[in-house]
Amino acid sequence: xxxxxxxxxxxxxxxxxxxxxxxxxxxxxxxxxxxxxxxxxxxxxxxxxxxxxxxxxxxxxxxxxxxxxxxxxxxxxxxxxxxxxxxxxxxx
Amino acid sequence: xxxxxxxxxxxxxxxxxxxxxxxxxxxxxxxxxxxxxxxxxxxxxxxxxxxxxxxxxxxxxxxxxxxxxxxxxxxxxxxxxxxxxxxxxxxxxxxxxxxxxxxxxxxxxxxxxxxxxxxxxxxxxxxxxxxxxxxxxxxxxxxxxxxxxxxxxxxxxxxxxxxxxxxxxxxxxxxxxxxxxxxxxxxxxxxxxxx
Numbered sequence: 001x002x003x004x005x006x007x008x009x010x011x012x013x014x015x016x017x018x019x020x021x022x023x024x025x026x027x028x029x030x031x032x033x034x035x036x037x038x039x040x041x042x043x044x045x046x047x048x049x050x051x052x053x054x055x056x057x058x059x060x061x062x063x064x065x066x067x068x069x070x071x072x073x074x075x076x077x078x079x080x081x082x083x084x085x086x087x088x089x090x091x092x
Numbered sequence: 093x094x095x096x097x098x099x100x101x102x103x104x105x106x107x108x109x110x111x112x113x114x115x116x117x118x119x120x121x122x123x124x125x126x127x128x129x130x131x132x133x134x135x136x137x138x139x140x141x142x143x144x145x146x147x148x149x150x151x152x153x154x155x156x157x158x159x160x161x162x163x164x165x166x167x168x169x170x171x172x173x174x175x176x177x178x179x180x181x182x183x184x185x186x187x188x189x190x191x192x193x194x195x196x197x198x199x200x201x202x203x204x205x206x207x208x209x210x211x212x213x214x215x216x217x218x219x220x221x222x223x224x225x226x227x228x229x230x231x232x233x234x235x236x237x238x239x240x241x242x243x244x245x246x247x248x249x250x251x252x253x254x255x256x257x258x259x260x261x262x263x264x265x266x267x268x269x270x271x272x273x274x275x276x277x278x279x280x281x282x283x284x285x286x287x
């Protein structure tokens with residue numbers, strides 16, 4: 001695995017990137033996307049993969065925004081004692 | 093016959109040992125999915141809590157409005173996420189750089205348009221990249237991943253892969269934290285500590 005990484009770095013500097021390598025990366029990306037992972041990944045085009053990737057990243061951003069808002073409300077109401085207890089919990 | 097039996101026996105043992113190794117110290121699996129390990133998530137959660145407590149100081153909360161605090165939480169979460177990445181990736185360095193610039197200048201850095209960034213002279217055999225649909229989506233993706241507007245396609249795909257895993261971990265950690273803060277009364281949390 002590490003050899004693949006070093007190879008991709010070398011080739012990117014010499015600009016000889018093959019279609020195969022791109023297909024490799026695209027399939028790795030496909031594995032992460034929940035939409036595509038559940039269906040057959042053979043038929044998914046690169047364009048579709050990119051589209052799903054953009055959608056997924058936007059969804060994750062939105063989730064993080066919602067969680068940030070939720071956390072900001074919770075932080076306002078919780079007191080420092082609870083925060084200390086939580087900290088201890090996480091340090092175990 | 094004996095040798096084959098012993099070989100298969102050894103092989104099954106070897107597989108068992110390897111599985112246990114995978115859970116703890118397998119470098120390859122950690123490299124492939126760096127954001128999936130529990131230790132990474134714990135590191136992130138701890139740093140996040142410490143950073144959030146600093147925001148939550150009494151002077152700050154009385155003067156700032158709610159949406160601003162939420163924005164601060166988001167920025168903090170992103171910054172802590174980027175620092176947990178330890179500078180391995182382009183997007184993490186971009187987030188950290190953006191945050192430092194915002195602190196100093198309080199201005200958004202406008203990035204130059206990436207239209208001229210793609211050097212087409214060097215790319216001759218990559219038909220995939222020439223498809224207009226792919227190029228359009230590549231540009232959109234480059235805008236979504238921080239610091240990756242001018243990045244060529246294969247690097248962009250690598251960054252996106254890592255970024256997605258990191259975002260998923262961020263969501264998991266923040267969800268756990270929010271549940272912990274919301275669901276636990278002090279008695280409940282004390283009960284968990286003692287158990």
